[in-house]
């Protein structure tokens with residue numbers, strides 16, 4: 001079995017790298033590390049980068065490209081090679097990293113452990129380039145699935161993650177370090193990337209961030225909410241340019257050593273102790289769902305037409 005240290009970065013295919021780089025920088029507070037018309041990298045904090053943007057000419061390819069995970073200090077890339085071969089994963093060797101695809105076609109990269117040059121906490125370091133309002137890290141990804149059993153087997157047996165919690169039969173959360181989750185699956189009968197999530201320190205930072213998003217024309221598909229599962233306070237910003245959400249969160253639960261997964265009832269309180277479940281549009285990325293959400297139609301009593 002291999003073990004992961006952390007989520008390293010998410011890569012998105014975008015139609016226009018310059019436009020996407022500007023958006024994620026201005027709106028979410030990311031700092032541009034490198035940029036060409038073909039590829040850009042952006043950082044939350046002192047890390048090399050957490051978001052990679054790659055140009056595509058294919059409208060169908062816009063959105064999730066891959067998620068990269070860093071192996072723990074104690075797990076070599078050779079051990080990861082041997083593990084992927086032993087478990088019969090759908091994988092290939094890119095030399096510097098390993099590429100592995102989950103049962104519903106979502107690509108993941110395994111990177112060797114990379115020690116930070118300066119391991120002091122961010123508040124003890126000095127910068128001339130990081131933004132004032134910024135996330136401290138990329139925290140997790142979440143995707144929709146049509147096959148919970150197969151997807152769960154992949155994230156536990158192939159990537160070596162551990163289960164944090166279950167929400168009835170509808171949701172499974174996975175962790176590789178003490179924070180509640182770095183990966184999550186929600187079964188809605190369809191596979192689609194749902195969100196990447198940035199950690200913004202505290203409630204005051206989220207207030208400034210959500211005001212900033214609103215002034216840039218964005219809205220929260222759902223939130224602010226207090227999740228029962230995982231404990232985080234968050235809002236889900238609708239990204240129409242790439243079909244996904246960006247979750248902005250704070251105050252996620254820290255798990256104890258040898259955490260035992262809990263079975264949560266699939267009810268409103270498990271999802272949001274503060275209030276409502278999301279509109280059904282939250283699980284969709286088609287134009288009808290986006291328009292319904294823009295006009296707040298579900299809240300006004302106008303149901304979302306079926307897909």
Ligand SMILES: [Fe+2]
Nearest residue numbers: 140142197247
């Ligand atoms: Fe999330």
